[in-house]
Amino acid sequence: MSSADGGSGAVVLDVLPHGRADDDRPRYQKQPLAYALGVDDFRLYECVVADGADVSFGDRIDVHGDEVTTVSRVSFEDLSGSARSEVQYAVEDIVDEDEQRFVNHYNEAQPITLRLHQLNLLPGIGEKLRDNIVDQRRRQPFESFDDLDERVKGLHDPKKVIVERILEEIREDDLKYRSFVTA
Incomplete structure (x- = not known):
């Protein structure tokens, strides 16, 4: 593998x-x-x-x-x-097993267009929360989901946010932008 x-x-x-x-x-x-x-x-x-x-x-x-x-x-x-019915559990396990890979998404996500950022594709992340994440990662990269949760006010359960986006990308064939599922 x-x-x-x-x-x-x-x-x-x-x-x-x-x-x-x-x-x-x-x-x-x-x-x-x-x-x-x-x-x-x-x-x-x-x-x-x-x-x-x-x-x-x-x-x-x-x-x-x-x-x-x-x-x-x-x-x-x-x-x-x-x-x-098993897809969600498998995604959760993959994210758990390789947490740093997904924390790095928060650290490395970039603008897609002038108006859209990769972080905005994550469920519940709007402009204010995105700006807070970008500001915090400039100061110091995030080391874990717990670090993200502690440093970014309003971002609750950053692991769950990643899992929800991956599941959306798996279930929806016609999404314009993808961050995790290779087309």
């Missing part, structure tokens, strides 16, 4: 050992499928599981590795119901 190979590491959201229910082929012809969420790029994948591969819910897999024979990008709507 290296990010050097284009972010092929993914978290398994659901495994369908007998393939999709809407596949009309006889059961013995269906291949097992797994739905997965990219750790680095937050892309959603449908993976055909290789014969003999031991892939289970919650596993970390390499979508270009030996466990998978075919991989294709899918939208949120294409996921199984179980996979959809």
Whole structure:
């Protein structure tokens, strides 16, 4: 699961050992499928599981590795119901495991246009709060979500704000601007 190979590491959201229910082929012809969420790029994948591969819910897999024979990008709507319900938990775990990566978003976010800043894409962050974040990071970069919470008045639960934006980007295919999900 290296990010050097284009972010092929993914978290398994659901495994369908007998393939999709809407596949009309006889059961013995269906291949097992797994739905997965990219750790680095937050892309959603449908993976055909290789014969003999031991892939289970919650596993970390390499979508270009030996466990998978075919991989294709899918939208949120294409996921199984179980996979959809697991996306939020998987995103929360990814953010927890690599907190500095997401704190750095607050430290490094830049203007997109003259009127729009990357920070304004985050839920609940308007002009005043954005300016406060930018002012505080100029003084000293943020070191953690707790540091952000303490230094920026009005920014409640900065981790949750990041998670909500990632989920919005995962669920909505037609967003004009994205900060986390690679198109």
